[in-house]
Amino acid sequence: MTAERLRLVLGATGAVAGFAYYILLEEQALAMAPASLHRFVVYFAIAFFPAFGLLAGPLLPAVAALRAAIIATALSLLVVLAGLRFTVDRPSDILEPASSGLMIGPFLLLVTLLIPLSVTRQWFDYATFFRSAWSAALKTIIALLFLLLFWAVYFLSNALLELVGIDILDDLASEEVFSITLSGAVLGVVLAIAFELDELITTILRLVFGLLRLLLLPVTAVATLFVIAALVQGLDVVFSQRSAAGTMLAMTAGAMLLVIATLGTKDEDFARHLILLWSLRILGAALPIMVSIAIYALWLRIGEYGWTPDRLAGILAAAVALIFTLPVAAYALPSRSDWQRHVRNGLLWSVLATVGIAILWFTPLLDAQRISARSQLARLTGGLTDPATYSYYPLAHEWGKAGKNALDSFKAMKPGPEVQSLIAAAERADNKWAAEQVATRAGNASSWRQLFARIETRPAAATLPPIEDVASDSLAHSPPNGHNASCLQENEPRCIAVAGDFLPRVSGIEWAIVSQQYPGTYPQVTLLYSDAGVWHFSSFGVDFSAEDDADLISILRDRPLEWIDPGVRGLAIGNTTLMPMNPRN
Structure with a gap:
């Protein structure tokens, strides 16, 4: 396909995508349709257009459209399956019924991973996957930066024309459908131009790899110092800090990004400097320990407060982080023969394991709402949680049918009038903040009452x-x-x-x-x-x-x-x- 035709195809696709997103998400055109059909169409659009846009460069448009449709259809069906856990009380529940990003987040992760896996039939190829993934990420960033520049020029042009009484650009921009559709068209054209400059993109990637490798040594030093200090001072010091597990997992993700950049996509790209080699080996020892500490911190939290969808997602994220660190620990640390190739293959297996875990997230095997509702009900009925200070809003509104069933089971046990009023307030509340205000008042009253008595x-x-x-x-x-x-x-x-x-x-x-x-x-x-x-x-x-x-x-x-x-x-x-x-x- 010629460059001009690719620009036309992707520009038109981007415009259609923008218009579709406006119709589906802003206008709620399918609000009266069955919830499963509505959710399928919305998620299909969310997956198909980015997948087609990123596959249309390396593949023929017809092939790209077919593979994008397969990805979008399969993932949208998974979302429909998971959506059966929820009742749809308002149109916004279609996109994210749990209001916490735990449906759209894993969905976008799967789209992101499946696009580079679909570039070639030789899907189990480290070089192809990671080169495609890095290239897609860089092209997307370039397209978004240009979109910002485009709108800056647009509004500057509008300001200039307004000096002579011409308001047409302002009138057009005030129409949301125009802005979203035009943004989609601009993104599509920029992606097409980026595909034309693949050699330049490859050169920029080499620059990015080189810059990221500069960070490997300081990150290794910090990670090693943290692990040593945590083991010497004791984990209580670590766990006393807020969001300790999240900080450790974020650091692990950043360190693994540097490891992947240092390994390159093939042996010719591998950075063989002695300092970098030793940094990789030291990280092979430090990162699994850091992730294990994060998992332990999450497990303590779960033991203290029970399961919630967020905590289950956190445990799975930590498991994924551990899976990614294991190839480095297994091959780079002992420096086995041809260890770079083994680490790369191990990382590709880690990607596939991540895809598998994300798919399971949408199936009954990892029904986060059911697992969480059972856990919280057991704690409420077993005396591990004080019913008078508990926030019932997630059970009533965020954890789907399982949460409501658990709440009904608890109400059937005839808790005291104060608890019943808390439950009723949570069920009536329009948002979590309003419900938590009621729970906070009740909790504070209980604490003050206990204090006044002593x-x-x-x-x-x-x-x-x-x-x-x-x-x-x-x-x-x-x-x-x-x-x-x-x-x-x-x-x-x-x-x-x-x-x-x-x-x-x-x-x-x-x-x-x-x-x-x-x-x-x-x-x-x-x-x-x-x-x-x-x-x-x-x-x-x-x-x-x-x-x-x-x-x-x-x-x-x-x-x-x-x-x-x-x-x-x-x-x-x-x-x-x-x-x-x-x-x-």
């Missing part, structure tokens, strides 16, 4: 108000987290609630809830005040002197209260002063 008061005869009299909005935004460690410890609770007229301009008595986990540590102080019979939480300004008055709790217990009154009334504990932040000012 806290010491001054004067001793004074009684804290019932938690039911605290405003719900105040409960939602005032968790007692800062007090729990001090007030709920087994030996000697280190917290005191002091009654006093902290806000002279507000009628009635207020409370200062003071906790200090250890002598010398900064205290946690919360103000509790009444407004028209409804109690609210607020905060204190604390001028803390750790040197002179380290043990505030002992001072409050053993000494008379000292009051100060700078407009509002504060409390002096030795040289430490507590001042409420007046909610009326």
